[in-house]
Every structure is written in structure tokens, then in C-alpha cells.
Amino acid sequence: MTDNQRRILEMLAEKKISIDEAERLLAVIGQPVAGETGASDTTQVSKSLPKYLRVVVTPGPDQDTQAKAEQVNIRVPLALIRAGMKFTAFIPQDKANRVNEALQSKGLDFDVRNLGKEGVEELIEALRDLEVNVDSNEGKVRIYAE
Amino acid sequence: MMCPPSILRVRIHNRRRHFGLWLPLFLLWPVVLVLGLVLWPLLLICAAALWPSGWGRPLLLGGPILFSLLCALRGLKVEVNQPSEQVLISFQ
Numbered sequence: 001m002t003d004n005q006r007r008i009l010e011m012l013a014e015k016k017i018s019i020d021e022a023e024r025l026l027a028v029i030g031q032p033v034a035g036e037t038g039a040s041d042t043t044q045v046s047k048s049l050p051k052y053l054r055v056v057v058t059p060g061p062d063q064d065t066q067a068k069a070e071q072v073n074i075r076v077p078l079a080l081i082r083a084g085m086k087f088t089a090f091i092p093q094d095k096a097n098r099v100n101e102a103l104q105s106k107g108l109d110f111d112v113r114n115l116g117k118e119g120v121e122e123l124i125e126a127l128r129d130l131e132v133n134v135d136s137n138e139g140k141v142r143i144y145a146e
Numbered sequence: 147m148m149c150p151p152s153i154l155r156v157r158i159h160n161r162r163r164h165f166g167l168w169l170p171l172f173l174l175w176p177v178v179l180v181l182g183l184v185l186w187p188l189l190l191i192c193a194a195a196l197w198p199s200g201w202g203r204p205l206l207l208g209g210p211i212l213f214s215l216l217c218a219l220r221g222l223k224v225e226v227n228q229p230s231e232q233v234l235i236s237f238q
Contacts, residue, residue, distance in 0.1 A: 052221060071227040079148075079218035086211045092200035 004029045049121070050128045050145035052077055060139045069139055078124050078145065085120045088112055148217035150175060151237035160231040182209065 005026060012022040027048060053076045059069030091099065096113045103110050124145075132143035152172040158165040189209070193202040223236040 069228075071225075073223070073225040073227075075221065075223040077218055077221040079220075080215070080222070083211070083215040083218040086207075086214060090204040090208070090211070092204065094200060 002029070048128070049124055050078060053127065053145050054143070056140075056142045058140045058142075060137045062137050078127065081124065082120050148214065149220065150213070150216045151220040151222075153238040155234065155236040155238060157232065157234040159233075 008017070008022050008025045008029070011017045012019065017025070055072065055074040055076075057070065057072035059071060088096075091112060093113075096111075099112050100110065103112075127145040130143070130145050132141070134141040150171065152170070154167075154169040154171050156165070156167040156169070189205065193206040196202040196205060219237045221237065224234070225236075226233045
């Protein structure tokens with residue numbers, strides 16, 4: 001056990017942080033440092049890929065807004081992105097060429113048919129660090145991957 | 147292994163209506179499987195006929211892709227709560 005892990009557990013024992021926060025911190029320090037990735041590290045990273053995209057909207061402390069506001073809790077499996085990407089196979093070659101031409105005219109050198117599995121995995125891995133927090137009197141919006 | 151969702155849960159509560167549904171999707175999968183097997187030769191013929199137009203391949207790949215999309219729905223949950231209305235849609 002490293003010093004950092006011990007410190008997190010101590011903070012949890014002292015109730016300075018919640019269980020969720022401790023779990024997150026342990027996950028963060030458990031990640032390999034860039035450049036150190038070996039074969040075993042790669043499998044560790046792929047295991048810790050997020051599974052869901054969460055959108056949570058909670059009403060703010062205002063009594064008026066609480067009476068009217070909505071509480072939204074959405075959990076979208078990231079496997080939907082993987083499955084959705086496979087739909088690029090539906091695009092016939094000539095149509096894909098037209099899409100690519102249109103993208104190139106906008107300055108995007110991108111082939112819609114070359115959205116491989118690796119690209120999607122990379123995208124999902126990048127989502128692990130995504131966290132959007134909007135806090136106002138009317139409510140709180142939180143978007144994150146878990 | 148990817149599995150399609152086995153239960154669809156829908157719950158709508160408002161002042162006028164209370165509606166809750168547990169739909170056992172796992173009962174539908176054998177029916178869908180049989181239908182798929184019956185329609186498979188027809189699909190192959192259609193794909194072969196449409197191959198020159200470029201739509202044969204998408205038609206052929208459509209089944210597995212739709213299946214993977216269906217499997218990916220497992221875990222999807224949408225819950226909206228208002229003081230006067232509650233809606234829940236969940237694939238389990």
C-alpha cells in the first residue's frame with residue numbers, strides 16, 4: 001500500500017471524505033502515469049473504463065424553485081456509443097465519400113468509415129475524466145462518467 | 147458476452163394517472179430469434195439483389211448491429227421527478 005492510499009484511508013476513517021470520494025481518489029492514484037504503460041497497465045486501464053454517462057439535475061435550495069423544479073437522473077450506457085458507431089457501416093461508399101467531401105470542405109480531414117473500435121475506446125477512456133458541474137440557485141447539473 | 151435487456155420498466159405517476167409496467171422482454175427474445183431464423187434466407191436474397199446498388203452490405207450487417215444496439219440498452223435509465231409527475235424508464 002502506498003503512502004497516498006494510506007492517507008486516503010485515514011481521511012475516510014476520520015470522516016473527512018465520503019466513501020465515494022475515497023473510491024474516486026483511490027481510482028485516480030491507481031491510474032498509471034503517462035509513459036509508464038506496459039501490457040499489464042493497459043489491461044488495468046481497460047478494466048477501469050467508465051460504463052455509464054450520468055446526467056443528474058437537482059433543484060436548488062430556493063423554496064420557489066424546489067416546488068416547481070424537476071429532478072432528473074439519466075444513466076446512459078456507454079456501450080450505446082460503441083454500438084452506435086457501428087452504424088457507420090450502414091453508410092454506402094458513395095454516400096460516405098460525399099460526407100467526407102463535405103467535411104473536408106469545412107476543413108475536417110476525416111473519414112467517417114474509419115471510425116474504428118480503437119477510436120471509440122479512446123473516446124470512452126477520455127470520458128472518464130469528464131465532469132461538468134453547474135451550480136446555481138435554480139439547481140445543480142452534474143454530468144459525469146462512472 | 148453481451149445480453150439484451152431482460153426487463154423494461156416504465157412508471158408514470160401524475161395526478162390523473164398511475165401507470166407502472168414491468169415488461170418481461172426475455173419472453174420476447176425466443177420469438178425474435180425464430181422470426182430472425184425464418185427471415186434470414188429472405189434477407190440474404192434481398193442483400194444479394196441490392197448488392198450492386200451498395201445497400202446489400204448495410205442490409206446484411208443490419209441484424210448484428212441492431213442486436214448490439216439492443217444489448218447496449220441494458221442499464222439505460224431515465225428518471226424525471228417533478229412534484230406533480232414522475233416518469234421512469236429503465237432497461238434492466
